[in-house]
Amino acid sequence: MAESVDIATLDAGIERRGKQFFDSIRGETPGLFSKGHWTGKVMDWAMRNEDFKVQLFRFVDVLPYLNTSENLQRHIEEYFAGNESGDIPSVLKWGAEKSGMFGGFAAKAMGKVIRGNIESMAKQFIIGQNTREALKTLRKLRKDGFAFAVDFLGEATVSEAEADAYLEGYLELLDALDAEQSKWKALDAKGDKDWGHQPKINVSVKPSAFYSQAKPQDVPGSVDGIMERIRPIYRRIMEMGGALCIDVEQLKYKEITLELFKRLRSDPEFRDYPELSVVLQAYLRDTDQDLEDLLDWARAEDLPFGIRLVKGAYWDQETVWAMQAGWPVPVWTNKAESDAAFERQSKRILENSDLVYYQCGSHNIRSISTVMELAKAMGVDESRYEFQVLYGMAEPVRKGLKNVAGRVRLYCPYGELLPGMAYLVRRLLENTANESFLRQSFVDEADVSRLMENPERTLTREVECSPTTHPEPKAGPNGLTPFKNDPMIDFTIKANRAAFTEAIRTVRGKMGRTYPLFINGRDVETDDVLESTNPADTSEVVGRICQAGVGEIDDAMAAADRALLTWRDTPPRERAEYLLKAADVARRRLFELSAWQVLEVGKQWDQSYHDVTEAIDFLEYYAREMVRLGDPKRMGNAPGEHNHLFYQAKGVAAVIAPWNFPLAISVGMCSAAIVAGNPVIYKPSHISSVIGYGLVELFKEAGLPDGVFNYCPGRSRVMGDHLIEHPKTAVIAFTGSMEVGLRIQEKAAKAQPGQDHCKRVIAEMGGKNAIIIDDDADLDEAVVHTLYSAYGFQGQKCSACSRVIVVDSIYDRFMERLVEGAKSVKLGPAEDPANFMGPVADKSQQKTVGEYVELARQEGEILVERMPEDTDGACWVPLTIVSGINPEHRIAQEEIFGPVLAVMRAKDYDQAIEWANDTRFALTGAVFSRSPQHLERARREFRVGNLYLNRGSTGSLVHRQPFGGFKMSGVGSKAGGPDYLIQFMDPRCVTENTMRRGFTPIEDDDEWVC
Known part of the structure; x- marks a missing residue:
């Protein structure tokens, strides 16, 4: 165990080392910010104009779905035409404003240019879309002296079929790496190991990708499901002498991930193979305790392991999700707090270097310098720690690190562009934020002394200068605090x-x-x-x-x-x-x-x-x-x-x-x-x-x-x-x-x-609620929300989705994923939190819904009809998906109040809106689209009481989404809204003549007109 050293006493050395680091890379700029390239120019515009930044990142996100030149051009116009800021990259502005003047040829040409540039931007951060491209890039990286950790993109699995495909993709990658590694010389060492102690092959996995039913209320079942597919990967890695790192994703998967790591590390088959690491995120407030728990567990078990410490990549999402749910924000809300936590946790890891191999994941030169100075002062051997940076994100930092520390590993995503775009957007958000160290260092050119300041001092100064905090809402004139929704349940607790x-x-x-x-x-x-x-x-x-x-x-x-x-x-x-x-x-x-x-x-x-x-x-x-x-x-x-x-x-x-x-x-x-x-x-x-x-x-x-x-x-x-x-x-x-x-x-x-x-x-x-799937919908979201809207509480909500209307051009892709997703959800009693859907409420409900299932069989084609094996004594009806349904069918018109989903194939968005409105009901509806014009049309033309854009059709909250419809969906005002109580009362008006013999009392709110 290494000797403990106080970070504050090392500050002078840390700042000196950091300044030397900056001097060594002076004049260099990461490709992300280089104005000599298209990407750098666009990022420069984005960082100077928040509105354009939002539109650009949303456009990047939707790009892989735009498969025709017409669709691409329409989205370019919707996202960028009419932008009030003149500060738009000329290629985008010209494409948006001029394409109509030159007809289809100019539009196609401009669309091709824009697509090519954005795909090039994505490829800057992804080592390849297939194994061949990935291996080519890895060869070059190793030739330049860098180790790697490969991450296979595509973690948003919505079905067990996709989880199986993800497993197969990893095994294919491992086979290719195994065949290649014998051709690679070890980095800076003789023998078969990089730097004399690390395997050449290093792979990262995101656990949720291996089990589509993982959820925080079912930690044991989720771990079992993930283990089933992680085990063959780790077995193959062990055979080839490689290393595996288990990534941490969103907070909801954190406990599952840590338990998975412990199970895998202590498994008898792998117990004697120590090349397993886990990621911790310094921006989470609980990470200090998680780290202590891991250290205690590993010492008790006598199991050495690795930790990759990162700041965290889901800050925006975690913050918004927590605020929406009424939970305490789980991440540090000030970047200096995350930086301080990173240094604090790095120190604890290095203090346990006899047990833990430390993988310092940061682009922050202050953080990197702190680790280097701590390791030196504590006498930690260089074989017990390394540095990791993201591929394509911080070239000057990685070069400087290579020169100073030698042991640099690049985190290298590879895979198709569709999941790659989601990764790209996260990276762009992270690195164009005002607080980003890379942005401050290479764009804003912040003072080096400030960048190298101890984050604890930064926090102290900011607290002293801050005039206010965020106090609890005060009571109003009526003595009551403003209304806020009761918090949702957090199953990570x-x-x-x-x-x-x-x-x-x-x-x-x-x-x-x-x-x-x-x-x-x-x-x-x-x-x-x-x-x-x-x-x-x-x-x-x-x-x-x-x-x-x-x-x-x-x-x-x-x-x-x-x-x-x-x-x-x-x-x-x-x-x-x-x-x-x-x-x-x-x-x-x-x-x-x-x-x-x-x-x-x-x-x-x-x-x-x-x-x-x-x-x-x-x-x-x-x-x-x-x-x-x-x-x-x-x-x-x-x-x-x-x-x-x-x-x-x-x-x-x-x-x-x-x-x-x-x-x-x-x-x-x-x-x-x-x-x-x-x-x-x-x-x-x-x-x-x-x-x-x-x-x-x-x-x-x-x-x-x-x-x-x-x-x-x-x-x-x-x-x-x-x-x-x-x-x-x-x-x-x-x-x-x-x-x-x-x-x-x-x-x-x-x-x-x-x-x-x-x-x-x-x-x-009640209602006959529809979800429209547009041709550019995010299917990772649309499939999950449709399943939950249709089958949550067995489809027995008045707001449940009973019709999904899919635009023709995306129909096959959506339906393949929806069907497999429906085949993957767990069926069983609600007592078991692992189960997604249970039996309906009683025998009469069972009989009624069963009759509609038979009607569905007559009117359309049954794609899914699932029941659990044991149905004795329970009110089971099958989870059902029926396709080939048109508006004239009873299945498209009558409220079923059960888990029967009718699928309707619309030729285009116009027909989808028309069909969505073609019922007697008007309660709820939803649209999944990334077309601003189509979303605006839905606001005007999809006539329901509660319309949800890019989320499911269920789950209204009091005050936030007052609930209720019209037509045959109801009479009266919306529950949980500002005029609901008025329905239970009669208004009265009392008029008093206050004039007496010409004398009229004047009050503050009287107005005299001369």
Whole structure:
């Protein structure tokens, strides 16, 4: 173990070494920034114009999909024509603005030039598109004295077939390298090893590419799936005397990757072969602890290994994902923090150089100099560390390193341009950022002393100079903080996974009890009882639910009507407080409430959890909305009169809830009615009545007054019409099928004896939702999102994708990947987080969906029809994909509410939009396209209530995406939106004449006109 040295005491030597390094490469510029080349010119424009940079990188990303000259030229025009900045590379500007003047020949010629330049840019960072090209480049690199680590591009696998192809691609590469390595002399050493101690062959792998079903909620299953394909690669590498490095990707795969590394390193077959490394990312806040855990594990196991330490390549993504999900940002948000972490972690690795072979992955000369000075001061032998830089990214740095350290390895991606473009965009984002060391060094020409400053000093100075931080939002005039969505669940946190498992165990121990009605604050038992069962095992009774009849509905109505007299006049802020208390209760019981959904309706872990957080969001949002709406609003400003608009409750609300979002939608409709001043009679679906009883528990603990909330499950044929037609029912909030919704509207429209008001019906009635796949869609994203939208919770969401409309020119590519993806997802009960899809909610649902599968067989061609081997006792229907469907088919028109996806082949984008609109429904839709004009057309012409561009059709969030449609998808305003509560209230306006004998009080908001 090396001697420990304080970095701060070495600062002078580090800065001196760094300045010498800069002096040795003075006058050189990386090809990325060289203005003598097309790439450098374009990067120069991009770094001076953020708008152009965004458009350029997006264009680079889509380029591999533009297979015709017409398509290419159209995208050039869309991305670059009309750019307000005149600072556009002339070849792009000319191509965008002039091509129309010269017809198709000029357009083709210009498109060819632009494609060629961008492909050349990509090839600058990729050693080849095939094995032959890659070997040619590697020969040259070794001739120049550089070692390599090869990475096979294409990690975005969406199916097991693609994972198999990825494995075969690596094995082919290894065979070629093995045949070649005997021709290579060792670098700077005699014998067979570079530098006397390192294998000539070094390969990097991205674990997620080897198993398409890897996910953080299933760490053991993910590791098993990856190991199955990594093992043959490492076995082959061991046979040829090479080395393997396991890359770390996005944070969601980090724990899987580290566990995979430990499993592989300690595997009896490989335990005595130490040429295995793992990557750590210094920009992650947890890496200090991850490093300590790895060191402790390796010492306990007595297993030497390698660590490649990098700053990290997914900073933008990790930051945005975390902010969208409501999580703490997992990466250091200041570059100096990442730099300081890199130095701190480098020191710990070098302190353990007897155990760890260090691979310093950085272009930052300060970081490199720190490692060199630390190693020297600590007496670390040169055979225990090396330096790594990215191929094509930092030529002067790699040359300088070669001269100073000798041991330089280039990270060398190879593969087709399509995945290569994704790699290229990441590299471009990373190195054109304002904080990029390469940019500051070779473009901005920052002062060398500042570039070599200890990052800890930089942080101290920046904190002292920073006038503000980012405090928590302060309460507004109403005393409430601004609304924000409850965080999504982060399954990378082990405690969350453990809590889910424990909650399911606990809930299972409570199953089978009898649930009474809850009327006027008291439990009411009835003789009519229905059983609710687990759809994955219908012999398992979740609960026995007492059923309300006409008499119980009358009792509940009388209680609600009495409560109305005081509840509607309770101050809005006071009513809102009850919702906020209920939200706190739900938040405390989050895992338990989620577990009930897993067992009663078969919702997967993530979706059941987010159903509960959506319920919390409704409570929090509607509480704030009622406070906002509760203050009378002064209307007009004419002198001599006061006009105030305010709202009052409509009356008793009947809430008829669905089973597919059993807590969220129930809570949303009930809480909206309650906070608006309307007592509620709540009828949950018989399929999810145990979950529905959760509302009783939430509102009881929140202290809601008796009679304001009444829980009345019951058989629709017995009490449904009576509840709707009751003369005291003022509002009916319904979510369910179109047929039932239309019947409710018809019944509610007829005035009953004793009724003194018009009933308001708020109905969300489902959809026939389509996803359009345009000819330039990112298929890595489109396939994954389509599968999730169609089969998440077994397709039993009103927002689920039931039609995918694919433009002809991309149809075959998309369908091949979609079909293989559908064949790869795991089927099984929702209790097991490894499973992607489970059985449908109950036997009646099973029968209905099964009939539609048979209809699909008659109307089209079944491409996928999957069931698990063991279906006994469960409500299984097959995961189904049917092609050859046109708008006139019933499968394209009728809501199925199950895992049946109809595929429609449109001749072009125009027809795709036309077909998407060709149903009675208008709820949700999605478009995957990288054409700005096509996305704009979708905004105008794809007429649905919720349209999603380049994401799936499910997963709306309260406030962010208020939810609801029109046509036959519903009547009423959007749930979780700013005008939803108004539906539960009647507006009133009171006018007061304030003039007395010519005297009129003047207030601040009066306006006098002379």
